[in-house]
Every structure is written in structure tokens, then in C-alpha cells.
Amino acid sequence: MNNEAFLCCETNIEWMNKQGIIQRKLSTKKSNLRLIRSDSRDIFIEIVAEKIAPIKLKLKSINVHKKFMGEGKASIKFLDDNATLYLSNAPPGQLLSFLRTMFVKMTGEKAQKTNKPLREQLLGHRPNQFEEISPITNLEMEKAANKASRSTDTTPSPLAGKKRKLERNSNEKAPAAKKLYAGSPIPNEQLDIEQKEVMDACLSGKNIFFTGSAGTGKSYLLKKIIGALPPDVTVATASTGVAACHIGGITLHQFAGIGGGEATLERSIEMASKPPTVSIWRKCKHLIIDEISMVDGAYFQKIEQVARKIRRNDKPFGGIQLILCGDFFQLPPVSKPRPGEKKASPKFCFQTNAWETCLLHTFELKKVHRQTDNRFIDILNKIRLGKVDEDVINILSATSKQKIEGDGILATRLCSHTADADIINESKLKALEGISKTFEAQDSIPGTTKQLNQQTPVPDKLELKIGAQVMLLKNINITAGLVNGARGVVKSFRDGLPVVQFRNKKEYLAQQEKWIVKTAGGASLTRKQVPLKLAWAFSIHKSQGLTLDCVEMSLGRVFEAGQAYVALSRAQSLETLRVLDFKSSQVWANPDVLTFYKTLDNYKYIPLGPINKHIERKKDNIKKKSTFKSKLMMEKPLMNIC
Numbered sequence: 001m002n003n004e005a006f007l008c009c010e011t012n013i014e015w016m017n018k019q020g021i022i023q024r025k026l027s028t029k030k031s032n033l034r035l036i037r038s039d040s041r042d043i044f045i046e047i048v049a050e051k052i053a054p055i056k057l058k059l060k061s062i063n064v065h066k067k068f069m070g071e072g073k074a075s076i077k078f079l080d081d082n083a084t085l086y087l088s089n090a091p092p093g094q095l096l097s098f099l100r101t102m103f104v105k106m107t108g109e110k111a112q113k114t115n116k117p118l119r120e121q122l123l124g125h126r127p128n129q130f131e132e133i134s135p136i137t138n139l140e141m142e143k144a145a146n147k148a149s150r151s152t153d154t155t156p157s158p159l160a161g162k163k164r165k166l167e168r169n170s171n172e173k174a175p176a177a178k179k180l181y182a183g184s185p186i187p188n189e190q191l192d193i194e195q196k197e198v199m200d201a202c203l204s205g206k207n208i209f210f211t212g213s214a215g216t217g218k219s220y221l222l223k224k225i226i227g228a229l230p231p232d233v234t235v236a237t238a239s240t241g242v243a244a245c246h247i248g249g250i251t252l253h254q255f256a257g258i259g260g261g262e263a264t265l266e267r268s269i270e271m272a273s274k275p276p277t278v279s280i281w282r283k284c285k286h287l288i289i290d291e292i293s294m295v296d297g298a299y300f301q302k303i304e305q306v307a308r309k310i311r312r313n314d315k316p317f318g319g320i321q322l323i324l325c326g327d328f329f330q331l332p333p334v335s336k337p338r339p340g341e342k343k344a345s346p347k348f349c350f351q352t353n354a355w356e357t358c359l360l361h362t363f364e365l366k367k368v369h370r371q372t373d374n375r376f377i378d379i380l381n382k383i384r385l386g387k388v389d390e391d392v393i394n395i396l397s398a399t400s401k402q403k404i405e406g407d408g409i410l411a412t413r414l415c416s417h418t419a420d421a422d423i424i425n426e427s428k429l430k431a432l433e434g435i436s437k438t439f440e441a442q443d444s445i446p447g448t449t450k451q452l453n454q455q456t457p458v459p460d461k462l463e464l465k466i467g468a469q470v471m472l473l474k475n476i477n478i479t480a481g482l483v484n485g486a487r488g489v490v491k492s493f494r495d496g497l498p499v500v501q502f503r504n505k506k507e508y509l510a511q512q513e514k515w516i517v518k519t520a521g522g523a524s525l526t527r528k529q530v531p532l533k534l535a536w537a538f539s540i541h542k543s544q545g546l547t548l549d550c551v552e553m554s555l556g557r558v559f560e561a562g563q564a565y566v567a568l569s570r571a572q573s574l575e576t577l578r579v580l581d582f583k584s585s586q587v588w589a590n591p592d593v594l595t596f597y598k599t600l601d602n603y604k605y606i607p608l609g610p611i612n613k614h615i616e617r618k619k620d621n622i623k624k625k626s627t628f629k630s631k632l633m634m635e636k637p638l639m640n641i642c
């Protein structure tokens with residue numbers, strides 16, 4: 001079956017009379033929609049659902065409303081039939097492919113129809129036979145995308161001239177068309193074989209944990225999985241605000257509604273039993289968690305118990321399908337000491353009973369997409385496991401002297417401590433001459449600044465000057481290299497907006513972009529802001545999940561297992577990386593993580609002995625360093641960037 005021409009979702013169909021009064025209505029919870037073609041080459045949508053006879057609606061003179069496609073909703077108005085088809089709870093990715101196929105095929109059909117011989121048309125007296133629509137070809141896609149980009153109308157439906165003008169939906173602006181045609185022409189080709197295997201397992205309803213080294217496309221795949229599940233019953237979360245924003249979800253804490261998890265189980269259940277949290281817990285069928293390595297095990301255990309109680313279902317997590325993703329070799333959970341504890345003692349999720357009872361099917365992605373240089377990939381894989389040999393030391397040390405900046409774009413410094421990164425950005429901006437311009441975000445609901453600061457990558461106030469080092473925070477034009485994470489410098493201000501030049505020499509006038517985040521109650525909050533942030537420095541914790549194209553680091557003060565690995569693996573290549581004072585003692589893996597991964601097939605042969613010795617040595621180093629560290633924190637941070 002051509003999956004691009006198939007959609008499963010809720011439908012409502014309304015037929016109207018000439019006066020616009022509804023004559024007939026039909027609602028289904030689950031319909032299967034198919035794009036089909038008659039032997040006279042007309043294209044139809046066929047709607048098949050239980051207890052109703054199949055319905056076929058001809059795709060001619062239609063008006064499509066697709067503004068809420070991302071939420072799994074769209075409507076198609078059939079002007080000749082005086083009917084409207086409302087689609088809801090559709091997996092957003094499937095809906096996008098379906099509408100795209102519909103537009104592409106209709107665009108192609110219009111061109112073909114004029115060439116059809118009259119004789120063939122006149123002889124078409126047989127009862128109609130229908131066949132499934134063939135998959136779209138690259139050529140068809142290109143044609144339709146060109147047509148859509150030339151047109152100011154985002155509903156590239158083949159409506160006839162005058163009618164088209166009249167029926168154009170004024171609510172729809174260009175971005176929706178951009179969304180429809182962005183990315184690879186053939187959506188199925190966007191996943192590699194390993195990723196497809198995980199996707200299939202997720203769609204089969206199993207509990208899944210997928211892992212893999214940095215840059216293997218875990219978050220990329222997670223976004224596709226979210227797009228393939230029905231949105232009304234799917235909750236996409238991540239352990240941190242930045243990671244949640246990356247996949248368009250909310251934090252796990254926001255979803256669970258039990259605060260930081262410090263309360264007793266009884267109190268936590270009480271907290272989660274309040275509306276709207278309770279209804280979201282009950283409605284949820286698929287719970288997605290990205291960056292699972294940073295979720296505190298005790299918290300994970302608690303929400304599993306809360307889920308069972310709230311949903312009155314004794315199955316693990318109250319019967320919710322779990323889709324967990326992350327790399328435990330990266331940053332561990334951040335937790336505060338509990339009452340009576342001097343030091344926080346975070347536990348990983350895999351060390352809990354809840355993890356055991358969920359019977360997770362585990363997958364590992366091995367193909368690295370972030371980097372292409374195999375030498376660099378090998379180095380990163382060794383660092384991930386805490387192994388540092390002479391090759392690693394030599395190659396990383398050699399980067400310390402390389403010039404990676406150009407055209408006024410300086411390298412971004414990754415700092416082990418957040419405060420250091422903030423101070424560097426502030427002081428560097430202050431040191432620039434010229435007047436500064438402040439860009440204030442426009443938030444849809446007043447009083448949500450703190451939440452939006454946490455959940456979106458853009459600040460509520462952004463101060464810029466000519467010469468400011470910035471990073472782009474949205475994919476603006478993928479083919480032009482204006483992608484999330486691209487580094488640039490502010491060259492001038494035009495019409496009050498910053499003009500940024502990027503490493504590939506492309507210039508971009510940064511206009512306000514929109515971020516939409518979900519609240520735990522399911523409402524949407526919107527922030528509009530220029531898609532930039534200061535980029536002289538970032539903290540390693542804030543950089544988790546990012547890809548950076550010109551990056552520098554000094555790892556002398558790292559304090560977590562995996563912190564050096566996270567920092568190094570942000571770089572796209574050895575040529576765009578500078579490690580200032582690399583030492584093997586900066587790299588170590590958590591022994592519990594190593595033991596856990598040894599239970600997974602691909603890690604059976606990790607030589608644990610030598611690595612553990614290294615870890616013990618490292619632990620001693622941390623103890624010695626901690627007094628030194630607190631002294632250092634009071635001194636000025638490193639300022640010798642570039």
C-alpha cells in the first residue's frame with residue numbers, strides 16, 4: 001500500500017444545502033482514508049469506517065484548511081458537493097504526507113488532463129474502476145513545490161482561475177505551504193534502516209528504549225515517531241526544557257504534575273488527581289521521554305506508581321506505552337539533596353524496579369549522522385566509554401592551535417558551569433562599541449515569561465550590537481544552510497532588525513519567528529522573537545542535544561561523568577573544533593552506566609577492568625579538585641576566548 005496516500009483518523013463530514021444549512025452529518029472515531037483514482041483519472045478521497053458504506057468525495061474545486069496540521073487537524077471543503085470533511089486526531093506526520101500527496105497529484109493531474117485525447121474521454125462509459133494513487137516521484141514533487149512557492153496562495157489546489165480567487169482562504173499564509181514541501185521529497189526516505197526498525201516497533205505498541213551515541217539521530221527519530229502517533233493520546237516530553245523544546249514537547253515534570261517528586265507517594269497521587277493533570281494522565285496512551293539519562297530514577301519510579309493509581313490500572317505505567325530515548329553515557333540526572341541528605345544521590349532510571357517491570361524492548365542506533373569523519377567518530381566513541389588512548393590525546397590536543405574562526409565569526413566557548421557562560425556573553429557584548437538594540441519577545445499570554453524562557457530556546461529580552469556573536473535558533477532555509485545551530489555575527493541593522501552573516505557567507509535579515517509550546521493542560525503558548533541568541537559561550541548542560549559548527553572548549557573543570565563527551569560530541573568535525581588543554585583525566589564514564597550497557601548486546605565486550613581503574617583515579621581527582629573548584633568559582637571565569 002502507498003502509505004503516503006493513506007490516513008487513519010477521526011472524521012466529521014457535513015453536507016450543506018445552497019443556503020449553507022447542514023443537511024446531513026456523519027461522525028466517525030476511526031476512519032481509513034485513501035487517495036484513489038478513477039479510470040477517467042479523477043482523484044477521490046475514499047472514507048471507510050465501521051458501520052457506514054464507503055464514501056467517495058471527488059477532489060475537484062476544493063479548499064483546504066491546514067493551519068493546524070501540526071496538531072493533527074485539517075479540513076477539506078468540496079465546493080461542488082457542498083460538503084466539508086473535518087479531519088482530527090491524525091498522526092501529524094501522516095497527515096502532512098497525505099495532504100502533500102493530494103496536492104502533488106492534483107497539480108500533476110491538471111497538467112496531464114489537458115493532454116488527454118477526447119476519444120478516450122468520450123469512450124469512458126464503463127462503470128468507474130478505482131485504483132490506488134501511485135507514490136509521488138521527485139519530478140512531480142519538484143513541479144508542485146515550484147508552483148506552490150510561486151503562488152501566494154498556500155492552498156495549491158487546482159481550483160479554476162476566478163473561483164480560486166474567490167475561494168482563497170485568507171487565513172492561510174505562506175508558512176503552511178513551506179511546511180508541506182520542506183524536507184526530503186519522499187518522506188519514507190528520511191529514516192535510515194535502524195531508525196525505521198525502531199519506528200515500526202513503536203507503532204506496534206511495544207514499550208521501547210532506544211539509545212545510541214551522540215548524533216545518531218535519536219531526537220530526529222523521536223520527532224518522526226511523534227508525527228506518526230495520534231496527537232490527542234500522545235504526550236511528548238523530555239527531562240529538560242531545552243530538550244523538550246527540541247522535540248516540540250513539554251518537560252516530564254510539567255506533564256506528571258507532582259512537582260519535583262519530593263512529596264510522599266500519597267501526596268503525589270493527590271497532586272496528580274487534580275484537573276487538568278488527571279485527565280491528561282487518563283487520556284495518555286503513548287508517553288515519550290527524550291534525554292532519559294537526565295531523569296532521576298526515584299522520580300521515574302514515583303510517576304510509574306502514580307500512573308497506576310490515577311489510571312486505576314495495575315499494568316506498568318497504568319498501561320501507557322512508553323517510548324524512552326537517550327544515552328546514559330551523556331549527562332546524568334541533576335537532583336537536589338533530599339531532606340536529611342548532605343549530598344544528592346541521583347539514581348539512573350535503569351536502576352529502578354519501574355524500569356524492570358516495563359519490559360522495554362531495547363534498540364541501539366549506530367549510524368552517526370552529526371559527524372561524517374570516521375576518525376572523529378572513532379575518537380568520540382572511545383571518549384563515550386571513558387577510554388582515552390594516545391591517538392585520542394594527540395588528535396584532540398592538536399586542535400588546540402587550529403584557527404577555526406573566519407569572517408568575524410568566533411568560536412563558541414563551551415563552559416562546564418552555566419554562570420561562566422553567562423558572564424562571558426554579558427562582558428563580550430558590553431565590550432563591543434556601538435549602540436545596543438533590545439528585542440523583546442511577544443508572548444501570547446502575559447505572566448508566562450518564565451515558562452517560555454524555560455521551554456523555548458529564545459530569551460524574552462535579547463540585546464544585540466553590531467559585531468555580536470549569535471547562533472540561529474530555527475531552521476530558516478535548510479538548503480541555504482540557515483539551520484538551527486548555525487553560527488553567525490551581526491553585521492548591521494536594517495529596518496530595525498539584525499542582519500546576520502553566517503559562516504557560509506550567507507546573509508539573513510532576522511525577522512520575528514514563532515515558537516509554540518504546550519502547557520501541561522494541553523493549551524498552546526506562543527512566543528514571537530527574532531530567532532537568535534548570544535553565542536560567545538554556552539554551558540555544556542545547555543548544549544546537550546545541539547549540533548554546533550564552530551566550537552571551542554576548555555575541559556579543565558568538568559565535574560560530571562560524560563560531560564566532556566557531551567561537549568566534544570557537539571562539534572560537527574575536527575576541523576571546526578578547538579580543545580584548549582585536553583587531558584585524559586577530563587574523560588570518564590560512570591561505572592554503573594558501563595555495567596548497564598554491558599547487558600546490551602553491542603557492549604558485551606567492553607573491557608571494564610582498565611576503565612574502572614581510570615574511573616577510580618578520576619573520583620580521587622574530583623575530591624582533590626572540589627576545594628580548588630570552589631576557589632575558582634569565586635575568581636573571574638576564563639575570558640581568553642579566541
Ligand SMILES: Nc1ncnc2c1ncn2[C@@H]1O[C@H](COP(=O)(O)OP(=O)(O)OP(=O)(O)O)[C@@H](O)[C@H]1O
Pocket residue numbers: 190191192195212213214215216217218219220221327369370544545546547569
Ligand atoms: N536519517 C537521517 N537523515 C539525515 N539526517 C539525520 C538523520 N538522522 C539524524 N540526522 C541529523 O543528524 C543530526 C543529529 O541528530 P540528533 O540531534 O537527532 O541526534 P541525537 O542522537 O539526538 O544526538 P544527541 O545524543 O547529541 O542528542 C541532526 O542534524 C539530524 O538532523
Ligand SMILES: [Mg+2]
Pocket residue numbers: 218219220545
Ligand atoms: Mg538528542
